[in-house]
Amino acid sequence: MKANPVPPALAAAAALSLLTACGSTAPSTTASAPPAASGSATGSASAAASGVPVPSGTDPVLAGRRRVVIVPVGSFESILAVDAMGRLTLTDGGTDKGLFVLSPDGTGKHWIKTLAPPSCMGVKNNGAAPLTVVAATCDPAAKGQLFALEQREEQDSLDRPTYAISSAGGVYLRTGRDGLIAEELGDAGPQAAFTFVDNGPAT
Numbered sequence: 001m002k003a004n005p006v007p008p009a010l011a012a013a014a015a016l017s018l019l020t021a022c023g024s025t026a027p028s029t030t031a032s033a034p035p036a037a038s039g040s041a042t043g044s045a046s047a048a049a050s051g052v053p054v055p056s057g058t059d060p061v062l063a064g065r066r067r068v069v070i071v072p073v074g075s076f077e078s079i080l081a082v083d084a085m086g087r088l089t090l091t092d093g094g095t096d097k098g099l100f101v102l103s104p105d106g107t108g109k110h111w112i113k114t115l116a117p118p119s120c121m122g123v124k125n126n127g128a129a130p131l132t133v134v135a136a137t138c139d140p141a142a143k144g145q146l147f148a149l150e151q152r153e154e155q156d157s158l159d160r161p162t163y164a165i166s167s168a169g170g171v172y173l174r175t176g177r178d179g180l181i182a183e184e185l186g187d188a189g190p191q192a193a194f195t196f197v198d199n200g201p202a203t
Contacts, residue, residue, distance in 0.1 A: 066199070072090070073162050080194075087133070088133040100114060105140075105146060111138065111147070113138065119136060120135070120137070121135055121145065122135075123169075130182070130183065131171055131181060150191075151163050152193055162195050173194070174192040
């Protein structure tokens with residue numbers, strides 16, 4: 001007995017069902033962060049609202065397991081990078097000096113470490129000139145090399161968490177006419193905000 005032909009619509013539906021069952025998906029053209037672990041990764045909402053440094057928790061970025069690009073919120077193409085003089089500043093476009101690891105110190109603060117050569121960013125006193133942030137040999141005793149990452153209530157245009165970055169003496173990283181500088185909050189006005197863009201494993 002000759003079987004009746006399967007209607008084209010039913011055949012297409014069956015093929016789509018088979019592909020779905022096999023887990024076939026189109027390749028993604030956008031980078032994605034590693035899956036979040038259960039529980040709070042960046043601290044409570046009340047801590048974020050009050051500007052308290054967020055704990056590292058299980059967030060791989062804040063735990064120092066991922067390398068990141070630091071992007072000022074609201075910038076068009078600028079990122080933070082270390083220039084030829086060792087100063088942390090703004091730059092446009094790609095650079096191998098714009099990747100960092102946020103390494104926790106165990107007390108709620110972080111070292112901002114470069115990858116190659118390995119060094120730690122630290123606040124530098126320039127006398128009458130604004131404070132700057134420069135690369136130096138990592139020194140656990142140097143308070144200026146420890147930074148508090150204070151999560152803000154606002155997210156950026158891509159719904160990523162944003163952070164204010166401060167160091168010893170209550171100075172905050174800011175961007176302006178002098179590039180990236182550090183100022184006391186009372187002198188600087190509103191906090192500048194940054195987001196950390198995951199760029200893969202730290203090692």
